[in-house]
Amino acid sequence: MLAEDRQQLILRELALHGxxxxxxxxxxxxxxxxxxxxxxxxxAEQGLLERVHGGAIAVGGKPTASPSAQPSTSWxxxxxxxxxxxxxxxxxxxxxxxxxxxxxxxAAQESGVRLVLGVSNYSGAEERRQLRRLYxxxxxxxxxxxxxxxxxxxxxxxxxxxxxxxxxxxxxxxDDALDHGRLESVRSDHVRGSEIAVNHLxxxxxRKIAICLRENSPTAPQLIDGFHVAMQRAGHARDDSMVRAMxxxxxxxxxxxxxxxxxxxxxxxxxxxxxxxxxxxxALQFVSACLxxxxxxxxxxxxxxxxxEIAALGAVPLTAVAPPKYxxxxxxxxxxxxxxxxxxxxxSALQRVNLSPALxxxxxxxx
Numbered sequence: 001m002l003a004e005d006r007q008q009l010i011l012r013e014l015a016l017h018g019x020x021x022x023x024x025x026x027x028x029x030x031x032x033x034x035x036x037x038x039x040x041x042x043x044a045e046q047g048l049l050e051r052v053h054g055g056a057i058a059v060g061g062k063p064t065a066s067p068s069a070q071p072s073t074s075w076x077x078x079x080x081x082x083x084x085x086x087x088x089x090x091x092x093x094x095x096x097x098x099x100x101x102x103x104x105x106x107a108a109q110e111s112g113v114r115l116v117l118g119v120s121n122y123s124g125a126e127e128r129r130q131l132r133r134l135y136x137x138x139x140x141x142x143x144x145x146x147x148x149x150x151x152x153x154x155x156x157x158x159x160x161x162x163x164x165x166x167x168x169x170x171x172x173x174x175d176d177a178l179d180h181g182r183l184e185s186v187r188s189d190h191v192r193g194s195e196i197a198v199n200h201l202x203x204x205x206x207r208k209i210a211i212c213l214r215e216n217s218p219t220a221p222q223l224i225d226g227f228h229v230a231m232q233r234a235g236h237a238r239d240d241s242m243v244r245a246m247x248x249x250x251x252x253x254x255x256x257x258x259x260x261x262x263x264x265x266x267x268x269x270x271x272x273x274x275x276x277x278x279x280x281x282x283a284l285q286f287v288s289a290c291l292x293x294x295x296x297x298x299x300x301x302x303x304x305x306x307x308x309e310i311a312a313l314g315a316v317p318l319t320a321v322a323p324p325k326y327x328x329x330x331x332x333x334x335x336x337x338x339x340x341x342x343x344x345x346x347x348s349a350l351q352r353v354n355l356s357p358a359l360x361x362x363x364x365x366x367x
Contacts, residue, residue, distance in 0.1 A: 001029065007039050009112075012340070013083055014049055014058040022055045028112055084340050085114040086333060087134035088143040090170075091122045095279075096307055096325065097145070100170060103329025104143060111337055122147040124156060131159050141166040141336040143329075149218035152176040166339035168332045172218065174352065184339065186332040186353045188323035190219050193357035194226025197276045197304045197321050200359055202234050206274040206302060212244045212263060212286075213278045220245075223278055223306065242272075246282060260289050267301070274365075276321075278306035284314045287364065291315060303364045317362040324355045331355070 006029065013020050026036040040056045043049045049056045088104055090097040101117065108115040116139065120127035124147050134142060142165060144156075151157040151174060160167050161181035169185040177183060194211070201209050211227045213220040228238055244263050246256075264286070267275065277283035283305035287297055295301050297316045305311040308322035335351060 001031070003039060003042075006031070006036070007043055009083065010036070010039055010043060010056070011048060012337075014056065019052075019057045020055045025055070083112045084140040084337060085116060085138075086141040086143060086336055087116045087118065087130075087137075087139040088170075088333075089118045089120055089127055089130050089134075090145045091120050091127075091147050093117075093119045095309060096323075097171075099325030100145075100329035100332075103326035103331075104333040105329075106326075107330040107333035107337075111334070113333070113337060115333070120147055124148060124154065128156055128159055131156070135163070139165060141168070141340050143168050143170050143332050143336060145170045146172050147218075149216075149221065150176055151180075157181075166336050168336045168339075170332045171328060173222075182350060184335055184351050186328050186335060186355070188325070188328055189354040189356050190222035190323065191226040191229065192354075193306065193321045193323060194223040194276065195230040196357060196359050197306065198227055198230035199234075200319070200361070200365065201274040201276070201302060201304060202230070204274075204302065204365060207236075208242075208270065208272045209274045209276070210242045210244055210263075210267065210272045211276045211278075212246055212282065214282070215245045215247050217278065219278065219306075223276075227276065241270075256285065257289070260285050264289055264293070264295075273300075274302040274304070276304045276306060280305045280307045280309045280311045280318070280320065283311065283318055283320075287314050287316050287318065298363070298365050299367055305364075308360055311360075312362060314364075316364050319362045319365040320360050321357050322360050323357045327355055 009029065010020060010025070013025065022036045022040060023033050026033040040049065040051060044051045048059065050059055086108065088101070090101065093101065105115055118130040120130060127144070127147055131144065142163060144160065144167065146154070146156050146169065148154055151172065157177050157180050160183065163181060167181065167183050169183055171187045172185065173187065174183045174185045198209060209231065211223065213223055224243055227243065232238055246259055275286065277286055283303055286303055290297050290301055297303060303318060305318040305320040308320035311318035311320035331353060
């Protein structure tokens with residue numbers, strides 16, 4: 001690690017906690033106590049900290065009396081304290097979001113940060129309860145994926161606006177919430193992801209392309225926008241009939257199968273030869289229904305899935321758009337931590353970051 005990087009971590013530690021033990025901090029970084037003491041001397045000469053026996057304190061600060069005097073969120077595995085504690089609330093830990101969580105977890109481990117996870121199960125009331133819990137426990141920053149598609153006019157937005165710590169909204173747009181609090185965001189560019197899927201099918205010669213999505217999915221509006229952008233850019237008039245909404249019938253397998261069969265009948269009637277399907281679960285159902293009807297995939301009918309969670313596991317491995325879930329989580333935590341470090345005075349403009357998905361081509365579009 002470069003001396004400059006170590007010194008930035010030292011200043012961040014002092015900004016967060018007011019004091020630093022040279023031996024403990026050296027062990028946390030995996031370096032020698034002499035190296036850390038040398039960094040402390042350099043920073044002290046610059047007037048950025050005050051040396052005390054065994055370590056340093058923030059300029060004008062007071063040394064901490066003992067570990068027991070630390071806030072209740074302080075975490076000391078192996079006797080070491082994290083640089084910060086960041087709370088993370090996601091709607092689900094079983095589909096899509098495990099990748100986001102892994103990215104945030106990796107960034108936390110790389111930075112010496114504790115990550116505290118909560119799952120709202122797409123309940124606005126539960127996400128607000130967990131936000132209040134994080135506030136009460138004094139976390140240093142918050143990553144949150146709201147259960148609703150839009151934050152505008154929600155109680156969750158009001159609660160986030162009250163936050164006295166940095167907040168990064170993950171995998172949701174904050175375009176309609178910019179005047180409330182100091183929110184930042186990191187998300188997948190699902191408009192671009194949908195464009196990528198459609199462009200792939202257009203490049204294979206398909207002209208009648210449909211998109212099928214779950215009703216009320218927070219991702220659906222962006223996917224629809226991207227679908228229309230790609231089709232119109234290719235010279236096709238906007239045709240809203242090519243957007244097929246699927247009700248949440250997955251808890252009734254028979255009803256869901258009938259829904260898929262109805263869409264396939266419609267595709268046959270209107271000579272639709274390719275479809276983009278969100279989610280992977282529904283795309284696998286489309287493949288199953290096609291095979292039972294002896295419709296060849298991809299020779300007769302091409303399918304692109306959206307999410308790439310389980311798309312590769314189908315009887316016909318599915319070409320899929322893969323949002324950069326890991327990168328979203330990783331960058332969100334780094335963004336939040338940088339904003340925490342900004343307490344030193346080195347602030348930057350609030351950020352809204354969109355990361356582009358990638359296309360993984362498999363058998364469902366390539367014979």
